Amino acid sequence: MTESALVRVEDLRVTFHLPRRTVEAVRGVSFEIEPGECVAIVGESGSGKSVTARALVGLAGPGARVDATRLEVDGQDARRFAPRDWRRFRGGFAGLVLQDALVSLDPLRTVGAEISEVLRVHGRGPRSARTEQAHRLLEEVHVPEPERRAGQYPHQLSGGLRQRALIASALAGGPRLLIADEPTTALDATVQAQILTLLAERRAAGETLLLISHDLAVVARLADRVLVMKDGRIVESATTRALLSGADHPYTRQLIAAGSGRRRVSTAEPGPVVAEATALRKVYGDRAVVRDVDVTVRRGEIVGLVGESGSGKTTVAQLLFGLVEPTSGQVRFEGRRFSGVPERARRPLRRRLQFIAQDPLSAFDPRWTVRRIVAEALPRGTAVAPLLERVGLDGDVLDRYPRQLSGGQRQRVAIARAIAPRPSLIICDEPVSALDVSVQAQVLDLLAGIRESDGTALLFISHDLGVIRDLADRVLVLHDGRVVEQGPVQAVFDRPGHEYTRRLLAAVPTLEVSA
């Protein structure tokens, strides 16, 4: 306990009084942040990490009740803050950076106006100088052509640029503490790396950072100390180095294990070709989304398709699945033509080819129970329960509606439904991206097990190279609608041949666990 601590929290509790129920989001959290330090709070969704961070700036949310035996910021007792004090404190002492600048910046105002607003509120500099000052701030966060960008709206900027602009607006008030709540979650790996570099730069410049993330690997690169939160409590608090070399709490160990990756290799040799796409090309308007893509998937094989957003990987999935007709090229499934034929001709093959989407919730008819959803995929009269057991679900989810399930449970139901008709190929489009890391690992295990036992082939699409590395046998790297590199996972990851692949790999945050 040093006297110089910038933030000092003791027994912080945040309770939400909602109509008809009360939610204890944070249940007694204590920590300190020293000046110049970078502290990270890590936890899965619902762990209370964001609420904790927002309580520090008095924005825990509507209906929140904040209690603490001690809540000191900059040496002042924040528990006694009047609204005016909070306003002076926000932006001036602490800047807040939220996830996804597309919605965290006002979409109806220009980036420049957003930055100038902070300057205006905190009276930094004369009115006439504000525009120029905003330009300088944008320049500081490495936004090229700041004059032009300042006049643009968030949607006109790329994800990386607008996240930078958001950081610039948080820095505009000259805060001593920068709170970044999942600052990179919505971004592609390469961009994520750039933003992390930018934050590291701020840190080096003396800024105090509080990072919130669900991904231990992301913050490990930056943070001095990590607080691991679970169910509203801090379960472990240690320096990053200590944590990685040996965590105490089983939950932390689980997180570390999930982040460090594990190969799930198959022993079986790939069988005959199940699906084959040749010279696929899809043009929307005058934009070619997919260009000359060849994909072959064999029985019992897991093929990874990796690429950043906009690379055309979802279109490839839709082409293979027969939802979209290719502009040119051909898809064959189980030896028969699958593209360029009427849906009637595809229908007999349909049950042999299944699909798992990123968001299982929207993949279920909201009015159907789990029982009905899965039963639809099974031959009439077949029991549903054994199948659910196979994907690790109890019988008590049978009569629930999809909305009443957790994300992991939903994805398991989706898998159960997909494997029910014993397909020869399942196309998985980002099936684990929306899941917490610990759940991710379980779902990947499940998928690998199914390949093992049923010999089902998987076409696995993901932006996350880590996941591909852990699961796939072969990988195709998609960039601008083209396959820039392909080959066995090991080979591609160890000796990337294409410049783009190298960049992708470099950007992947990894945990260097020194056991």
Added chain:
Amino acid sequence: MTIALTRPGTARLNLRVPRPGVAAATLFLAVALTAAIGPSLFAGDPLAADPLHVLEGPSGRHWFGTDQLGRDVFARVVHGARHSLSIGVAATLIAVGSGILIGLIAGLSHRIADEALSRSVDALSAFPLVLLALLFIAIAGPGTTSLIVAIGVALIPHFARVVRAQTFVVRRAAYVTHAVAFGAARSRLVLRHVLPNVLGPVPVLAVIGLSEAILLAAGLSFLGLGPQPPSPEWGAMISEGRGYLHIAWWASVLPGLVVTATIISLTVVGRFCQRRFEGREIA
């Protein structure tokens, strides 16, 4: 020319009513509906004229006073429930039925058919409800039947738009795609997935549409285009009583307040149902 008109009804919904309010509204509607089914249980003859007791104020004998022909205003209001509510219900049924049909066809058809239907609905909704109903009445002549059809037709665009939009969403929803994955035929998709999910919010909308229909009916009857005298229709009563406003406010104001109470109750109950409907899915 695409403009998604928000249903004013949905806007009217934004009110959280305490439970006693919901209970009161439900009770009121129950009474009104009972009155519509068997009005003789509640009040006397709405047509019995009594020239000796014309335009008398509210009293123990005549709770709502008497009108220009000495008829009991309360009896007329109660019996009027049958006219006003059944006009509203019938018109809403027409609107909902046709709206669903048009909306579904538009939502499911290919671009040209959808475009044609949607444009027609657009053109139809180019007209203010009252004007549309007026036009229809100009064709069919005033009377209960034309009033019902006029309001029904006038409200079609509302429902057609909602259903079309909903169909669009549902049709492109991932779960419909997944049904494709099981080789489901088009008809099966529509019947098992699209239709039930499109129709889900319709009953709630219909309740709100009903209040719209009743208000519109009252307005048109006010202009003398509804059920013909001596039928005790609420709007017509307000209109007839208007001429005696200085000397007998009750003849028009009391029926008016009953209309207001009915609409409020419908809104409150509709809103409550909607919250329940949404709540079931979230819980």
Added chain:
Amino acid sequence: MRRFRTTFASLLAATLLVVAGCSDGSSGSTADAGAPVSGGSLTWAVETEPITFNPHQYAQAKARLLVWNTFEALLTHDDQGGYLPWLATGYEVSPDGKAYTFKLRTGVTFSDGGRFDAAAVKANIDQLLTPNYAPTVAGVQLKNLDTVEVKDDSTVVLHLKKPDVLILDFVSSPQGAQVSPKSLKEAKNLKAGGPELAGTGPFVLDRYTPGQEVHFTKNPAYDWAPANAGHTGPAYLNEITYRFLKESSVRVGALTSGQVQVIEGVPATDESLVTAGRDFSLARGLNSGSAYSYYFNTAHAPFDDVLVRQAFREALDVPAVLNGVYRSTATRAWSVIGPTSPFYDKSLEGGYSGNAAKANQLLDQAGWATKDAEGFRTKNGKRLTVRLVQSAPFVRDRRDVLAQAVQAAVKQSAGIDVQVQLVDQGTATKALTDGEYELFDNSRADTDAGAALNLLLYSTGAINRTGYKSPELDKLLDDAVATTDRAERARIYQRLQQLVVTEQALVLPLYAPQDQIAASKTVGGVAFEPTAGVPGSAYNLWLSK
């Protein structure tokens, strides 16, 4: 044939009649306004916005008061149904009754500067006979006109195909009003009228705002008022505005809150509001023409049976329903002719009465002896249902409310099912053309009752809705207009009324239509037009300072 010549000796007597208005003994309102003064502007709220300001196209009795502000006719009525000189100084009828010679007043000018002379009269009649211009006038009022002869500048002769005394009614009617020949030629919207049409009257229509008001200013050159006009020379008022306020409650409110000084059309239920204060006066005038009556459609059952017609009349306690609706302000009618007409047959009064017992007895006799579950009489399983079709745009005087009262009354007393259909004009006309009605309601405000009877009762009459055709009746109507002898005409019409009301029971007379004027006591000269009984023009109105 006796030569008949009007001399107009009784100018003095006529002048005295103006204030009293019509014979109803309306309460004069001029007492408080003091002696007439010139100047000032007045606002008058009227119920009806005229469809047209062209007098030739005149069709609404409620618009009559506006016509006479701007236009004038050759003759005008006295209060006995006779004629007084106006733009004509006198007339002569040829012995065979087929030529009417009018001597015209000289020195009369139209407000557009044109001179009023015999050529102008001819121009007006020629215009009326132009195809597609005024088919009703050409086909009804001028149906017997042969030629118009301009003898000299101030003499014009109307030659008829056969004797028709109603031609005098025409030359004193709004349709016979004199419009400047120049404007007849030049007006763009001739049929609609308005500021474009110039007349010779005491005011000039200078501004018309549709839906809102019409504004007149004084014609300073005016100096040819008829003898019963109240004064001579220009009008007292400098200007007058008529506002169109359809709702009676709005009119009364406008008067009592001082936004207008005069209103017409005060329903019985609102009278107390006007008379409550001391600042307003109320006057009533009974209209001329036919009484407001229900005509029975004799073309098919049930009213093809005279017993049922009589039964319906007995079933209705007329004073009771009139009282309920009009609160003792209505004058009961006993004949198809209004009680103020010189042709009215007073002997009809009390000829039938609201005797429910008798009504029921008559119905039993007519075979409508059984009753159904709802208490309506039936015959051979058919309910005794009669339809009254009212055209909504033309309902006035709360006749729709009256119809409901009648409906309730005859249901109670005799089990007759009256269905009132308040419909739009097209539907109403169609129902009437197709005979889809049993009751037809109407009143006509013609100054000469004979004109109304010709339309309503002649076998080929334009609005004969009784379907009753009898040579006897047609002959009576023909004879009545072939003579100029008032006494002879009265005798013929008396016979006719006996036939129609007593013997055939074709009609159920209800009340004599009336007009009401309520005015602030600062307004003087409020009066009704002699004979017509409708509110008079603004010529004699003044505002006390």
Added chain:
Amino acid sequence: MIRPILRRVGAGVLVLWAAATAAYLALLAAPGDTVDAIIGDGADTPLIRAQIIQEWHLDRPAVVQYADFLWRAVHGDLGRSYLLQRPVAEVIGGQLAPTLKLAATAAGFGILLALVLALVARRPWVRRLSSTTELVLVSTPPFLIGIVLLSVFSFRLGWFPVSGDRGAAALVLPAITMGLPIAGTLAQVLRDGLDRALEEPFAVTARSRGLRERSVLVRHALKHALLPAVTMLGWSFGVLIGGTVIIEQVFGRPGLGQVTVQAVSSSDLPVVLAVVILAAAVFVVINTVTDLAYLLIDPRLRRS
């Protein structure tokens, strides 16, 4: 740049044509023929009928009449009123100003009141009060509001003139009557939009900059809440036009509403058609204005 404009104009013309044609066909199917309508309650003899048919060229086939109607409409000639015997353009033109004045005042009043209610009434109890009031307002037949206002403020208290279209005072009561339901609905839409916007991440960002709650409301949330409110513009137009029909009747004001009711009840075909075309034209204009307003408010829509 030219193509979208052409498309819009084309679509507008199409809507006008469709509306006019639909109305024409509908009125053709109406019972009671045109001659009946023109005769009104006047004398009815074969001779008169023949003259009317000749005068209005009613003996031509319906197709020819329709083509003639379209041809003249394209040239700006909307025909002549059967009832009023004057050009329709004149009949409508004369009534346009009072109706527009009323509609504009009512809309202005409604929008202003809605803004005040939505922006100012944010404390819980004020909010509950104002949203209850709004519920009552939108649930009450407008004509009842009008009747009560008229009887209290004009008849009883004499504060405002009873009727007509003279001066600003005559505009007050009808504008309030028509504006209140609009304000009720609009306030709810606005409040809903504000509430939703205030829950968005950008509102949290704005607050985290130290902005006052009122600044967050006015500088950030309001613009977002305006989007659904703009959508209501078209709806409000319907309410306004529908409102004028009834409100003009109640207050004895001149205007299009009165003309419409009169024309409809007397089957004055040319006037009804003109009203329909006018309504369609206003719809096209409102739609365009709405789309432009969207573009003005939301830069995200400007791209294509």
